[in-house]
Amino acid sequence: MTAYSHTVGQLVYRFTDLRDLLAKATPARSGDxxxxxxxxxxxxxxxxxxxLAELPLSTFLNEAIIPYESDEITxxxxxxxxxxxxxxxxxxxxxxxxxxxxxxxxxxxxxxxxSSGITPEMAAAVSKxxxxxxxxxxAQKCRVxxxxxxxxxxxxxxxxxxxxxHPTDAAAGIAASILDGLLYGxxxxxxxxxxxxxxxxxxxxxxxxLDAIISRYEIPTQSCVLTHVTNTIEAINRGxxxxxxxxxxxxxxxxxxxxxxxxxxLAEARAAALALKRGTIxxxxxxxxxxxxxxxxxxxxxxxxQQTCEVRAYAVARHFKPLLVNTVVGFIGPEYLYDGKxxxxxxxxxxxxxxxxxxxMGCDVCYTNHAEADQNDMDVxxxxxxxxxxxxxxxIPGSDDIMxxxxxxxxxxxxxxxxxxxxxxAPEFSAWLERMQIFSADSDTRVSEALPHPFQxxxxxxx
Amino acid sequence: xxxxxxxxxxxxxxxxxxxxxxxxxxxxxxxxxxxxxMLEFQxxxxxxxxxxxxxxxAEKISAQLHAVELKTLTVQSAALDRHSYLQRPDLGRKLSSxxxxxxxxxxxxxxxxxxxxxxxxxxxxxxxxxxxxxxxVEFIVPLIAQLQKTNWSIAPxxxxxxxxxxxxxxxxxxxxxxxxxxxxxxxxGLSSPDSMGIYMxxxxxxxxxxxxxxxxxxVREGGLSFTEASFRLNYLLSESRLRKLSGVELKDExxxxxxxxxxxxxxxxxx
Numbered sequence: 001m002t003a004y005s006h007t008v009g010q011l012v013y014r015f016t017d018l019r020d021l022l023a024k025a026t027p028a029r030s031g032d033x034x035x036x037x038x039x040x041x042x043x044x045x046x047x048x049x050x051x052l053a054e055l056p057l058s059t060f061l062n063e064a065i066i067p068y069e070s071d072e073i074t075x076x077x078x079x080x081x082x083x084x085x086x087x088x089x090x091x092x093x094x095x096x097x098x099x100x101x102x103x104x105x106x107x108x109x110x111x112x113x114x115s116s117g118i119t120p121e122m123a124a125a126v127s128k129x130x131x132x133x134x135x136x137x138x139a140q141k142c143r144v145x146x147x148x149x150x151x152x153x154x155x156x157x158x159x160x161x162x163x164x165x166h167p168t169d170a171a172a173g174i175a176a177s178i179l180d181g182l183l184y185g186x187x188x189x190x191x192x193x194x195x196x197x198x199x200x201x202x203x204x205x206x207x208x209x210l211d212a213i214i215s216r217y218e219i220p221t222q223s224c225v226l227t228h229v230t231n232t233i234e235a236i237n238r239g240x241x242x243x244x245x246x247x248x249x250x251x252x253x254x255x256x257x258x259x260x261x262x263x264x265x266l267a268e269a270r271a272a273a274l275a276l277k278r279g280t281i282x283x284x285x286x287x288x289x290x291x292x293x294x295x296x297x298x299x300x301x302x303x304x305x306q307q308t309c310e311v312r313a314y315a316v317a318r319h320f321k322p323l324l325v326n327t328v329v330g331f332i333g334p335e336y337l338y339d340g341k342x343x344x345x346x347x348x349x350x351x352x353x354x355x356x357x358x359x360x361m362g363c364d365v366c367y368t369n370h371a372e373a374d375q376n377d378m379d380v381x382x383x384x385x386x387x388x389x390x391x392x393x394x395x396i397p398g399s400d401d402i403m404x405x406x407x408x409x410x411x412x413x414x415x416x417x418x419x420x421x422x423x424x425x426a427p428e429f430s431a432w433l434e435r436m437q438i439f440s441a442d443s444d445t446r447v448s449e450a451l452p453h454p455f456q457x458x459x460x461x462x463x
Numbered sequence: 464x465x466x467x468x469x470x471x472x473x474x475x476x477x478x479x480x481x482x483x484x485x486x487x488x489x490x491x492x493x494x495x496x497x498x499x500x501m502l503e504f505q506x507x508x509x510x511x512x513x514x515x516x517x518x519x520x521a522e523k524i525s526a527q528l529h530a531v532e533l534k535t536l537t538v539q540s541a542a543l544d545r546h547s548y549l550q551r552p553d554l555g556r557k558l559s560s561x562x563x564x565x566x567x568x569x570x571x572x573x574x575x576x577x578x579x580x581x582x583x584x585x586x587x588x589x590x591x592x593x594x595x596x597x598x599x600v601e602f603i604v605p606l607i608a609q610l611q612k613t614n615w616s617i618a619p620x621x622x623x624x625x626x627x628x629x630x631x632x633x634x635x636x637x638x639x640x641x642x643x644x645x646x647x648x649x650x651x652g653l654s655s656p657d658s659m660g661i662y663m664x665x666x667x668x669x670x671x672x673x674x675x676x677x678x679x680x681x682v683r684e685g686g687l688s689f690t691e692a693s694f695r696l697n698y699l700l701s702e703s704r705l706r707k708l709s710g711v712e713l714k715d716e717x718x719x720x721x722x723x724x725x726x727x728x729x730x731x732x733x734x
Contacts, residue, residue, distance in 0.1 A: 030550045166483055171729040173483035179476065179731060180487035212732045334549045369511035369651045370549060370590050375504070398486025398496075398504060405652035407508070410486075415494035449472060458730050462478055 002063065006051035013047035019065045021055075022121070023305035024048035025128045027345060031293045031306040031336035038305075049129050053095030060121040061086075066302050066312075071253040072263055077119050077315045085117030094125045101126065101138045101356075108143050115142075115358035120251070120311040123353040127307070132345065135352040136388040142355035144391065146323045147282025148243065150188055150220040150428035152391060153360050158423040159392035160414045161326070161362070162187030165403035169196045171209055177397050178213060179455060184411035185418075185439055186395035188429035189324055189362065190244060190287060192224040194404060203227045204240045211241035217436075217454060220428035222279075222323070224287050229261055229269045236272045243278050244287040244323060245269045251290075251312030254300030263316070270320050281428075284323035284360075290314070291328040292346050293336030306336060307346070311353045318357055324392060325359045327351070329381075330367040331406055340377030343367060347381050351390055362392035366408040375399070375407070382409055386417040393417070471497045484654065507653040514648070514656035516545060519588035520596060521622040527600045533607065534619035536569070538562035538634070542625040555627035557669070558634070566621075566637040582610070582700070583618040583640035583667075587626030591648030594659040598682060599646050602659070602689050606696070615700075628662050628676070635667030642703055643667040644696070649680065658683045661692060663699050665709035675710040677703075 004015040015021040023037035025048035032038035039045035061081065068074045088110075092100060100106055127135065145153040152159050164177030174193060181187055191214070193206055203225050210223035222243035225232075229247040236242050247266060250256050266286075273285040295301040295309040304312075310327070317325045327350035330343040337343045347363050354361030365381045367373040382393065399410040417423065424430055433439040436452045451459065474488040489500040496504075525535045539562050542554035558566070584607070586599050607617060618638045623630050628645055635643030645662040652658065661679040664671060677699050682692045703709045 034551060034553070164485075166485070170482065173485070175729045175731045176479035176482040176487055177485050179479065180474070180485075183474070183476070209729060209732070212729075216732055335552050338550060369508070369653070369656075370515045374508060374512075396485075398489055398500065400486050400504070400507075400653050402484050402652075402654070405650065405655075407653065410496075412489070412491065412494060412496050415491075419494055449475065451475060455476075459476060459478065461733070462730055 004051050004055075006047045008043065008047050008050070011047075013044055013051070015048060015051065018059065018063050019303050021048055021052055022065065022125060022128070022308050023303075025052045025125075026305045026307055027128065029292075029306065029336070029342045029346065030334060030338040031296055034335055035296050035301060035306070037303060052125055053093060053098075053129055055094050055125070057092050057094060057097055057122050058090055060119050060125070065121060065304055065308065066252055073251060073253055073256075073312055073316060076263065076319060077121075077312070080116075080319065081119060082116035085114055088114055088117065094122075094129065097122070097126045098129055098134065102134060106138070106141065108141055111142050111356070112358070115356065118356060120315045120353070120357065121308060123314075123356045124308040124311040127311075127349045127353050130352070132348055132384065135348040136384060139352045139355045139388040142389070144355060144358055144360045146284040146360045148222045148279040148284055148323050149281060150426040151281065152189055152323060152426055154427065155389075156423060157426055158386060158390065158414065158418055158421070159189035159362070159426050159429075160186045160395040161189045161324070161392055162191045163194070163394050163396045163401065163408070164191065165194050165396070165401055167196055167403045169202060169206060174206070174209070175213070179458075180397050181395055181411050182219070183438055183451075183455070184395070184415060185425060185433055186411045186414060187219070187221050188426040189392035190222050190224050192226055192244075192246070192287065194226045196403060198227050198231055200231055200234060203231055204235050204238060207235060207240045207242060211243075218432070220426075220432050226289075229265055233269050233272055236276065241278070242273055242276060244285055245273045246287045246289070248289045248294070249313050249316045250294045250298065250300070251309040251316070252295050252300050252302055252304070254302065255295040255298050255309070256316070258298035258300055263319070266316070266320055282323075284321055286317075286320045286322035287324045287326070288317045288320075288322050289326045289328050290317070290350070291332055292350065293332040296336065297332065307349055310350060311357070314354050314357045314359055317359055322360065324362055325354055326362045326364055326392075327354070328364040328366065330371060330373060331364065333368055334371045337371070339372035340367075340374070340380070343371070343373055344377060344381045344384070348384060348388065351385055351388055355389070360391045363390055364394050364408055366394070366406055368406045378407070378409065378413075382413055382417055383420065386421045386423060504653075510656045511651035511653055514591040514593040514651040517592040517596075519592040519622075519624050521624060524586060524595065524600060524622055528604070528620055531604055533604070535622055536565070536619050537622045538565065538624070540623060540625040540627070540630055545625070548625045552627055555625055556629035558630065563633070563637070566634065570637060570639065577639075580618045580638060580640050581615045581642065581704070583621065583631075583635045583638045583643045585621045585623055585626070585631045585634050585643060585645045587623040587628075587630060587645060587647045589626065589628070589647035589660070590650045591657060593651075594648035594657040594683065595646065597657045597684070598659040598689075602682065602692065603646065606693050609693075609697075610700075628660075629671070631662065632664060632667040632671050633669045635664065636669065640667065641665070642700065642709070644700075655681070655683060655686060658686055661696060663696065663703065663709055665703045665707060677709050677713055
């Protein structure tokens with residue numbers, strides 16, 4: 001293992017290996033302090049960043065930060081690396097890579113062609129020496145589109161996951177939040193429920209209910225019940241109408257073991273969902289969630305900093321051609337991301353790294369009540385992500401998830417971002433909103449204060 | 464131009480609020496939240512924030528327990544303030560060295576009486592001292608009276624500042640207890656800043672994981688009632704003593720599972 005050093009004035013800073021160098025170069029966050037891998041001073045951090053900037057990108061192809069022999073994600077990264085694509089940047093250092101990414105040479109088609117030549121560690125490394133404006137500007141140039149029943153990720157679009165959670169999975173309660181969301185133009189990325197229980201018959205009931213709503217109102221979107229992947233496989237075996245397969249994933253094999261998954265199980269689930277052929281215009285059938293700190297939380301980080309672990313999870317996601325990848329940035333709590341400042345930077349890092357690697361990256365712009373964060377911080381992150389070209393965000397009634405007890409972006413928030421930044425929902429969904437007379441053609445103004453006719457009929461039944 | 468026309472566009476599906484506590488049908492101004500809905504959210508968040516940072520009034524709890532002849536000991540975790548408590552969960556799980564010394568001295572003093580005590584109760588602030596202030600004494604006093612009637616021996620109640628659930632393992636083992644029960648303030652939700660959790664562990668010792676515990680959650684006014692929580696805890700205590708274990712192997716059979724077949728009516732498709 002190679003040691004690294006950097007001299008600042010009279011002081012020589014030494015870093016024991018590549019892992020240590022990456023960790024010390026990471027902008028400050030509580031999770032790395034908790035893990036004992038963070039820089040010990042502000043100057044040491046910058047010295048590490050300077051040393052990292054001088055490192056040739058090819059180093060990451062010669063040295064694994066988690067051993068190839070013991071980690072299937074390292075093997076996936078090395079075995080699927082596209083050397084032909086990489087040749088474009090193979091002569092660059094990490095510092096040169098930042099310069100090149102910001103230059104006009106790195107345009108949309110070039111970045112698209114390059115993505116399979118970039119490893120997670122390269123993306124993580126360059127992000128550590130980028131400021132917020134760099135993360136935004138380069139992410140804007142990355143275009144990743146996916147499809148199932150509508151097209152996600154086109155330029156000028158911002159999609160939303162409608163998240164109609166209810167603490168006891170009561171059907172009418174879920175339906176009430178779905179209707180509220182649809183009437184606020186939410187749900188083009190997915191209508192996705194976090195179930196209150198992993199009880200299989202209950203999960204299948206929810207899948208069946210979402211399918212019935214989507215079919216009845218001919219909504220160009222897809223459904224997902226966020227249960228364990230093995231549960232979803234079993235639901236498919238029992239004939240449930242599964243659109244998207246969900247799973248939380250991490251960036252080390254040990255993390256995924258703690259989640260009860262591995263690459264084979266994910267492959268099996270994807271094959272099962274593809275066999276159902278439920279997508280009308282595309283076959284991206286996976287929905288993944290990630291978040292900095294999950295490896296440390298599972299005591300499975302192997303001395304690697306939390307942001308690098310996070311980007312390694314994107315190698316897993318990329319392998320299974322997902323429709324959506326969601327970094328649930330502020331959910332994990334202040335021991336990993338302490339305050340609004342740390343959450344904001346982490347959200348932008350995750351979005352940038354995901355997009356650079358070719359993923360349809362969205363973000364759960366969120367926080368818990370014990371984090372030093374509030375709605376103002378979320379407004380800042382949502383706006384910056386909108387500017388950066390984020391694929392999708394969450395949509396929930398009034399920002400309050402009454403099932404998971406945290407705060408995420410509301411239906412109103414998404415409309416704010418669309419209006420402030422001139423963004424639209426997915427084109428097929430936009431057309432549906434117009435057809436249903438929910439929104440006008442600009443997908444911003446509501447057509448009328450009266451309920452659209454089909455929904456009026458549903459509500460009449462209540463009275 | 465006059466602003467005579469009201470700015471708020473109401474959502475005319477208010478009747479759906481009967482089905483969920485979610486913040487639906489809030490109405491809008493342009494595409495934004497109306498002032499009242501915005502400020503109501505701010506109030507809920509402010510209450511949750513205050514609950515997280517409220518200082519644990521261990522003296523008051525202690526006085527209330529002394530008044531009914533219950534002995535107490537007050538300890539401190541290794542997290543000395545809220546700032547380090549929030550960032551270093553590992554510190555909140557263990558005693559400060561002074562507190563550890565205190566409990567070790569107590570044990571030395573009573574060495575001649577080496578018999579194990581049945582239950583050690585720990586009351587910890589956790590993420591909401593408010594939850595403890597509102598619920599702990601009222602819950603624990605009748606519970607202990609009832610347990611003593613049925614011949615459970617009970618250690619002095621330990622009040623732990625800046626404590627996380629696992630601090631009970633160290634305390635329980637220092638007090639030579641067969642079972643430790645931790646009452647702790649849960650992470651405040653927007654509509655539940657004072658929710659108390661109860662964790663029970665058989666044969667407590669440092670280093671146990673959550674798999675070794677049984678949990679009763681959301682104990683508060685408007686959540687799980689004291690009566691129901693007491694009933695469940697009594698069941699768990701008896702089963703634990705009988706089978707000499709706790710955690711994943713000890714299922715709470717009293718839990719009336721969410722009735723999967725009730726409320727499957729769905730107005731969006733049933734017509």
